[in-house]
Amino acid sequence: MEGMAKAMYRFAKRFDGVGGSEIRKIFSLLGVPGMISFAGGNPSPDLFPSETLAEISEEIIAEQGKSVLQYGGTLGVAQFIELLKVRNADIMKEDDDLVVISGSSQGIDFFAHTMIEPGDVMLAESPSFLGALQTFRLADAQIRTVPMQNDGVDTTLLEEQIKKYKPKFFYTIPTFQNPSGITMSAEKRQQVYDICSKYGVLILEDDPYAELRYSGEPLRSIKALDNSGIVCKLSSFSKTISPGLRVGYAIANRDIIAKFNLLKQGADVHTSNLTQTMVMEFLKRGYYDDHVKMLCREYKKQRDAMCEAIDKHFPDGVQRTDPQGGLFVWVTLPAGMDSRKLFEACVAQKVAFVSGPPFYADGGHENTLRMNFSMPSIPDIEKGVERMGRIIREFV
């Protein structure tokens, strides 16, 4: 037996052209000492409620070990599901159900596999979350896009794309979008819902940042408008409590959740009972609201520092979004500039961000980039943005 040549692996075609996240490739650069990074999308580890979670986990394993360490129901811990339903009473419809998932990414994956046959078309915002774009590609979807405006997706083009491509669903991150930081206005939420409902196009509403609002008024979830069972809403505790626990949830019509249930039996049987129960107790014991308030207070300072520093240090002709919450500011350089070249120059001077093109399913937009403000300290934000500003001026 001479050994099997690598070439003999006949991988499924869905991997063709899927190269993995460009962000992941950047991450190896970020360990360089002294690097100021605006590249990540992580919540601040300084703000994790470690002490409380340590206490909770010790207690529930010691007292409820027989259940939290055992296999559980595929939809989630029953008591946790009930709690989440109560908390979401304003958006849940009579025919809706709820499933706990291992982060909202899993919900994107399940929704894609629930709806997409190889070659089916779906719509995404442009730009959009690149992890989701990769998931849609691996689910053999054809991605068509709809450009973003300052108050959310361009609804005229949304309707045109729907008429043209008859997509299965429209993927949107309406609140403090990753990567753009843009929030869809109340008017557009209604328009998007009405258009999709008219043409029978489902909406996948990915809303993990919604509670991280630092200014402006809260807006209703698109799911709250849903009288026809077309919206599947994904929420997550990754940005508010801890991403390391991998706990989120999906709300949709029970026929859709039934498909999620089948997929989840194969995916991971169920989300960890321990991490579910930890999140449940964090909510039940009343820590959550104060914790989120604290997060908003702290992140607001970081957002303000970043926006002010950009306005001060970046040259005229550079535009930025004005995020009311979330983790990101989106920057548009003067036309003709290439953010990938800028990236190389910046990394050489120890400041990093993420270049924009990977967030566009159709490519292009070389002059865009994403900057995260939740991970760096305020002094680092000021220092890093100033440094970036200097380098951009050399490019202009």
Next chain:
Amino acid sequence: MEGMAKAMYRFAKRFDGVGGSEIRKIFSLLGVPGMISFAGGNPSPDLFPSETLAEISEEIIAEQGKSVLQYGGTLGVAQFIELLKVRNADIMKEDDDLVVISGSSQGIDFFAHTMIEPGDVMLAESPSFLGALQTFRLADAQIRTVPMQNDGVDTTLLEEQIKKYKPKFFYTIPTFQNPSGITMSAEKRQQVYDICSKYGVLILEDDPYAELRYSGEPLRSIKALDNSGIVCKLSSFSKTISPGLRVGYAIANRDIIAKFNLLKQGADVHTSNLTQTMVMEFLKRGYYDDHVKMLCREYKKQRDAMCEAIDKHFPDGVQRTDPQGGLFVWVTLPAGMDSRKLFEACVAQKVAFVSGPPFYADGGHENTLRMNFSMPSIPDIEKGVERMGRIIREFV
């Protein structure tokens, strides 16, 4: 807007004919007070190391909260990966890599999606783990089967099926198989490897029970024989430490693991850092080996009690397997008997098991059933088997 009719959901065709686990449907019956259940596949909650895990979790969250609560690498916590590689040095090849997964079910799902295009053929043992069969169906695979013998799969028929169907891979649970309790002999492991290697058929070796051996000599993993990079091995801590934590791992050629990595970015980004670190510390602090020894001591008593009770109470003409480990005994009733009818009669008298046909991808085998001995107490095993014996005699 009149509301969208349910019928408008255009679900992907992969769900056609997939009805979900029949076992899950049974579970609602098991809450009946006084029910003695041999139906589950859970490890015994009385044997969970709750106290130790409570201590560990409290400590690591308090001391390492900034990392265990943060996003982590898709392949797993680096230190945990290193530890698992050292523990698996005897089976890891130079070109192999390791990824931490959220239970070995996730590995089955990833392997299927790595290899299967809609309609591709794969081979499974008959009977086989029904969760895996469902996953293969949802991955649009065509399942062909190879019958089990007392020392593992029928290798003559394995080769015939390979020649006939040119499958992408062969799925096997070589040690204390779920559902049959059968262990593949050392000779057959070599034969299976040689046949698959000869025809370029990959092997998915699912081995979550391997450490739960109560008699007989340990056998080498098929992965240990793998000189040509055709074996992907799945392991799990669900049966030995806790299923509620959802921690397992996969070992395969790095080109295969690279595909798992892409799929995992979309599936759940990474397995919970907290539960990974808990398992790592349980291993590092030296609790694991003694814990598994204790499990084997206790489960041996339960297995012996069940086998003895079956031999005593079931009528002549009923056959059972002789499991050297794991959680299950497989029972074959006299030809013509229907275990589903027996199930109804048994449940009416408060004793439950799982009927065999769902474990056969091709159906049939109405006279088979699976009995679990890890969950019930020894008095319940004796009482329940006696009761079943009485009912079977009425059927014969």
